[in-house]
Amino acid sequence: MQESAKAVSPVRKHAVRALAIVGLLFIVLIGWFAFDSWRERQAPIPETETIESIMGATYGRYDEEQKGWLYVGNDKRSYVVRVVHQVQLQDKRPGDGLYFVVSGAPLDGQPGHLFGFFQVTRNAQTGELEQVALSERADWGVPLTPERVRFEALSDVVWGWVVKQQSDLEAPDTTVNLTNVVLAPRDAAIVELARFRAAVTTKPSVSCTQADERYAKWAARMEREVLAAEQAEIEAASAQASSASGADSSLEGQPQAQEPQEPEEAEAVPDAEPPARCDAATWTYRTDPIRDGGAFTPLHVRQSGMLDGKPLPEKSWKIVFDPKAFVYLVPDELKW
Numbered sequence: 001m002q003e004s005a006k007a008v009s010p011v012r013k014h015a016v017r018a019l020a021i022v023g024l025l026f027i028v029l030i031g032w033f034a035f036d037s038w039r040e041r042q043a044p045i046p047e048t049e050t051i052e053s054i055m056g057a058t059y060g061r062y063d064e065e066q067k068g069w070l071y072v073g074n075d076k077r078s079y080v081v082r083v084v085h086q087v088q089l090q091d092k093r094p095g096d097g098l099y100f101v102v103s104g105a106p107l108d109g110q111p112g113h114l115f116g117f118f119q120v121t122r123n124a125q126t127g128e129l130e131q132v133a134l135s136e137r138a139d140w141g142v143p144l145t146p147e148r149v150r151f152e153a154l155s156d157v158v159w160g161w162v163v164k165q166q167s168d169l170e171a172p173d174t175t176v177n178l179t180n181v182v183l184a185p186r187d188a189a190i191v192e193l194a195r196f197r198a199a200v201t202t203k204p205s206v207s208c209t210q211a212d213e214r215y216a217k218w219a220a221r222m223e224r225e226v227l228a229a230e231q232a233e234i235e236a237a238s239a240q241a242s243s244a245s246g247a248d249s250s251l252e253g254q255p256q257a258q259e260p261q262e263p264e265e266a267e268a269v270p271d272a273e274p275p276a277r278c279d280a281a282t283w284t285y286r287t288d289p290i291r292d293g294g295a296f297t298p299l300h301v302r303q304s305g306m307l308d309g310k311p312l313p314e315k316s317w318k319i320v321f322d323p324k325a326f327v328y329l330v331p332d333e334l335k336w
Contacts, residue, residue, distance in 0.1 A: 117134045119132050154296050178199040193326070204277065277308055284304070
């Protein structure tokens with residue numbers, strides 16, 4: 001009788017076994033959902049789909065004929081916007097994400113351009129995509145091209161861009177300035193960290209020797225004209241003083257009339273533009289190896305080449321980062 005009381009009914013055994021299996025399946029299902037969610041948060045960002053979505057929302061429709069997005073600015077000018085640089089980082093460190101740069105050229109062929117910088121990251125908790133961006137227009141300069149965009153590690157947690165902004169199209173007797181502009185994401189924005197010289201190029205319509213001779217003649221002529229203007233001013237002032245002195249003598253003892261006016265200055269010599277000379281100056285930069293700790297790398301800048309027809313002295317600078325102001329401290333001699 002005792003053995004019979006202690007015996008567990010087959011129905012109860014099957015019920016307990018079924019509950020255990022259901023519990024195990026539930027645990028496996030929860031684990032599978034958790035793993036799938038984790039895998040989705042770790043998945044690479046779909047570049048093509050993401051870029052097309054952002055470009056369409058920011059700049060309008062894509063035009064197959066122009067091979068770019070057509071954008072009409074507040075200035076009523078139309079631009080064709082294209083992606084000129086893109087890269088995705090996925091090394092499981094801060095700064096991971098999709099980075100891309102766009103450039104817009106005006107369709108009217110006049111000076112000016114549009115540029116945009118975008119960083120897209122995946123939220124570690126939700127897996128949702130988040131973006132920060134900077135998009136601006138300029139009424140001067142030349143649109144960005146891929147070779148003038150460089151992607152740099154600025155610290156172990158911050159990546160950014162160094163882009164070369166070009167002032168004008170290359171043409172005979174035209175001075176073209178290139179400026180290095182450093183940009184990087186910060187919080188919910190993309191900010192400018194530095195701006196310094198990159199290059200100066202002038203290609204005269206004649207040889208460099210002829211350009212120097214032409215400039216020397218211009219400088220000598222300008223010097224003669226300045227001296228002649230100064231001499232004419234002195235002679236005019238002297239003649240006016242003599243005239244006033246003679247009038248004073250003839251009117252001696254008579255009531256003074258209206259006081260003579262101050263002599264007017266002679267017109268200055270017009271500031272004519274000097275003829276172009278050969279320029280081929282560059283300011284190259286490099287960064288230090290990136291170290292852990294969040295410190296920004298300094299920028300080492302070195303100048304070389306020829307400016308105003310003369311060789312530039314060899315010189316270099318170390319541009320350090322100010323974490324409080326969140327900018328590089330660029331010396332004045334490296335600014336335009």
